Amino acid sequence: MNFTRTLFPLSMLLLSGCVVGPDYQKPETALPAKFSESKSASADNVTLNPWWESFRDKRLNDLVHQGMGENLTVLQALQRIEAAEANVIVAGAGALPSLGASASGNVSGQDGSYLRRTTGSDHSQSKSINAGLSASWLIDFFGQYRRQKEAANASLDAAYDDVNVARLAYFSDLVSSYVNARYYQEALALNRKNLVSRRETLKLTNEIKEAGAASSLDVLQSEGLVNQTLANLPALETGFHQAANHIATLLGVPASTITSSLLKGSAQPMPRYATRTGIPADLIRNRPDIRAAERRLQAATAAIGVAEADLYPSIELGGSIGAARNFNARVGSLSSWSFGPSLSLPIFNGGALKAQVKIARSEAEQQYLTWKSTVLNAVEEVENAQTALIRDYQTVAAQRKVVDTFDQTLVLARESYRGGASTILDVLDAERNVADARLSLAAAIRQLARDYVSLNVAIGGGSAIGTPAVVATK
Template identity: 55%
Template sequence: MYSSLSTRLSSLRYAASVFTLLLAGCVSGPDHAPPEMPLPAKFEEGGSKSNGDVVTVEWWTAYRDKQLDGLVAQGLNENLDVLQALEKINAASANVTVASAGGQPSLSVDASHTVSGEKGRLRTTVGTTNTTGGGASLSWLLDFFGQYRRSKESAIGSLGAAYATADNAKLTFLKDLVSSYVDARYYQERIALSQANLKSRQQTYELTQLQLKAGAASRLDVVQAEGLVQSTKADIPGLEQSFTESAHHIATLLGMPAASLTDELHKSAGQPVFRGSIRAGILADLIRNRPDIRKAERELAAAVADIGAAESQLYPSISLSGSISPSWVKSSGASGASLTSWFFGPTLNLPIFDGGKLRANVDIEKSDARTQYLAWKAAVLNGVEEVENALSAVRRDTQTLEPLRRQVQTAQESLVLSTTSYKDGASSLLDVLDAQRSVSDAQASLAATVQQVAKDYVDLYVAVGAGYLPPQGQVVSERTAKSASWPERFALSP
């Protein structure tokens, strides 16, 4: 009996394998091809040299700030948005298994044992029967038209999109963290400048009071000097609040309570200055390196595969199924008896009339694929715009630094001269107060431009898709798959 079943199952597997080989090329729907669009050879203000693979470039180290380096390393492992995106990879990977399972044979077994009988009036058991049974069921939907193969391709495309989403979360984190750190240092610099200016204006105010007592200054001079002191004092709390908010945001990015880093960030000072080179590369680098573009391409691949899965529903489906159910019955006072039932055969499902539902499903998937292609084009153009803007900002904002430094020097020199002249009685207090305002304004403009240039470099390197993967040799097992190029990792079988 069992030998016969084994023979039939072997025949079933052989027949299904032959059918699968014969019809392996009958896969519904179009095959995905990497999308293309016409693009210039280089950026308007960029060079013609390729960047290559910049996803492992630790560009933030060019600020030469060890504290910043430590915050980035910590945040890449602890940022909650990044961790959520990584977790979604697990679900997408499981979906690949689910999609693959539909085209595989399904085998289930069961077993049972029951005891039955009747009780007489004297509590004696009469006619006890023991029944032991079992069964094995096998089913296999022959994927002649590629329904499950296309579903698997779609799931693989979604898995690729999940990897790209995680990479994009890291890139977003880098931009947010480094920009917030630059902001925090900017506010520290403004606080230090305001405190220094406050000290200078306080001295001027005290000098004016002495000259008032000596009859060399008027009450108006004293009031004007005091007003400038109070104005400077009023600026400091707002700057301190802005620094605190930046520190709190950095802590949140690291997955820590808001006030955890405030004291630590107070220990260091000095605005970050980027001391690296401009590496914009060419537009072909952008398409390869930016995770949001790669995500859009993988979503397009999934949508194209869904077209084939929908089209396969238009054609007949054949499934092979069989089962065997042996049982053994033993009654008290009688010899046991066995009984085996079995069946095997194909089932044909042919869609004839469905009111246009299946055709409409194909149209829906085609429309979705066209939408995803447009989304890919939009992602490419958006990336190009971001790089072009960042290149322009870096070059032009950098050009303003030296004039602003010179402006600070001349304003400080003017303040020294006007103060000396005022002490000698050759000029009015108004000249001194104007010179102090000029110094304060020039210093604030210089600090703001240093801040902006530092953030311009952040925008540039994030725009080209740099730095979201660890360098080679430091890649842990979970990230190893992401170190390969996406066409190799997520290539779809024809």
């Protein structure tokens, strides 16, 4: 008998340390040693790098910091953290004992006279009070609640990473919109400059016509180029206002406040520093979407253990204490109590429990494939952005030379036209070439800035700036 009393608690202790289901292992996938157009050197932690400061644009820096705590998408992701924290508490509560209390009172009676009540009437009344206290504890023999808490903590970590994903999307959208706004302003300025130049050509053509050396056709051709330039302005103005309106939406402020501040104008943003991309393996550490996918894989792995725990018996320890008092009975009070374990054993359920385990394993495998796909897509994004950025610098440098060449060509064409050695068509062609070259340069600068944004976002740059501290109950 003493042997049994000793063996039973020990066996209970051993069982309570058992956790079914696979333990989480960090996923792996084959990655290249380096990106195709960079050195094989690991980069520092870029998640706290404010890469937009490389543009050296104070207005842009102010907008980024202004919107960091106002962007609605980021705020929504922050709210999901609170829900995930609550889920951790819910998951852990199942493994703890529960205690409940109840109380009730009752008064009943019979009266022979409803309208008149006298001491001699047929009248009786009964009063009673009941109170109870109950407790229960489901012993977590197979780690069901521990796996649930593990899954909840992993989901909480994923919620924090989702905030960083939203913040990266905000940085990308805001800075790209600012780049677009400044491009449209530059394009407007260039078209207005071209308009001045073409009006000068029109004036020159009219003067030469009055001197008898030009025809009405020359004047009409010059006038057509002026009108064509005027026709380009409204679309560019629309593009600027739309970019400014989108910035206002990202910041949650009235559009007029952003538009008025941007109308002062500024040079097109150009990055002043190169971006260190590191190696593909760095992305697993720096990209928040990869980290979030891994945390969801961990949660799905823990869910396998939760499903497997349902295949095994469960024991619940329960007890209750009750008290009742009837003021009209001969025995005024009565108390009762009970305590003991209850066993639940799954015997036949049509294979539903085993099917749940298969479903959990399939979902974990899907999460692994999602994680792997996220990693490979991240590598591709970095490769594409880096390749584009390298060639953007080459394009901008070449386009600057094109602008210089056509500027000189235009000067020579006007001098030749004044001297009668060439026609107005030569001047108009030269003006057209200059205008197109300047606009192409502005477009190339915009593309360079946008690809710089894409590259820094692709490596996870700045994603942890402003991230709240993780306070999860492990």
